[in-house]
Amino acid sequence: MARPKPASRIPDWFNLDAYDRLSGLDANGWLTVVSGLRQLLDETPEFYRIDDEDAGVSLGELEATFISFQEDEGMGWADWKKQDYAVDKDAFNFGSVQSLSNWTVAHMGATLEHIRNGPELLAGIRTAVELESKREFKEARKALKAMESLDEFANTPFFVSLRDSREASGSGVGLPRRRTLSVNMRAPDEILRKDFDRWLQAMRALQGHQAAKKSFTDTDFKRWVRNAYVPLLVLNKWKELTGARITYGDLCEAAFPPMRRVEVDDVRKTFLPNAKAWASLETIDALAAQAAREDEKAEDFSY
Template structure:
């Protein structure tokens, strides 16, 4: 693992005054900004895990991050969006378009190349021997399609779909669905929150604690594989503020940012806006 270099100067792109418009953001603006950043965070994390630096995905991710950092408060839709039907129903059937899109994404994904080939073998298999041979190379066939979609489109809030046995009694279906959806929401980082919705007080607090510029500095540092010390974060975010700014950063900025830039927060803001 490459050791991160600790920097002592802010990057040239950073300008705290660019974030002044955040003071007037409401639910819709925060939702758009958080959605892009959650996706970019996932993309940068993927590059870090794979130690990739020169491939096409790395170039596209770097371009998207630079676009965000140049205009951090602009409404930019930079992440890929799943082809979800425009429907307000909380529970609905999956469309043929969505099935075909998901299948196409799986077929093109490098992780599932062998699974797709094994699936084709299974379709043509005439006996159990061929089927077992295919399964031996296709452990990924039993992966959760919902979890794949969440990894493919992180932060999109895309619906997930479940197979339901309609012949079962309604009471058992409700219990089973409750258990399944609780697990599905937990897997995507969106548990059942006690907070019903965010309000202007929350948005003002997020701005006062500078959670957005903090997140952007952290995102850039992860992309460049450098370490930003606490004192430099404090100088960047609260240079014109008096008082215990170090304490504000440690007790408020960092923990609040960890709650804001999540799928759970996205889901709640999406429902509001």
């Protein structure tokens, strides 16, 4: 039997029972939910917004969008996101850690053409490589020596030059998520792991490179359900788009089961702010990585 609706401004289409499906989801399930939720929160067309100027806009399409998400009709981009973390051992691709492909190297080279000092460096390298291919090693060394004035730029990490170039141009384009590094395979494994940890710490310290602190567990999943992150965000987005006068008291009644006593301050100060921070790309990436590992384990088990 459906739960009774609170006597409030909660829309008729909202059905808390529909969110029972969240209990017991694994990383794959949560990836679908959170990616769909982000789509609902970020990509809902602005022409759905209801105000005095758009008084003639029907709520029908907007309601259909919310109902589609609520009824789990496949919103989001979970499968696409998991591809970022798929494993292809033949290509030495292990999800978040990959060997550079020729495509990536070519893209970096083409990008370098648009960075100050990049074209000069590439031209000099092309000359040296061409000479080396002809086994004219003495001339190749001379070509490399002729580029000594570019030493500082040549030894600058690629992502630093890319970052500085984009900042100078005011493009606002973020840095790519992946970072390249050189690994000296002659070093012992223990040293490599320690050095990688130091490199990772330095990368994480850079502004704009946030990630989930750890993989999520069943405890995390249960907390997301108990604290009603999804229904709270759905109703809050509806309120933002339509101007519905939904109060925090309404949210307490609508987003939580009758046997769960929740105070207004709990929603206002804790649950809703935490839910907004949780529904992030960092959460989606962490879930995508876990979901890809779940798929890999299931595939191995099937054999």
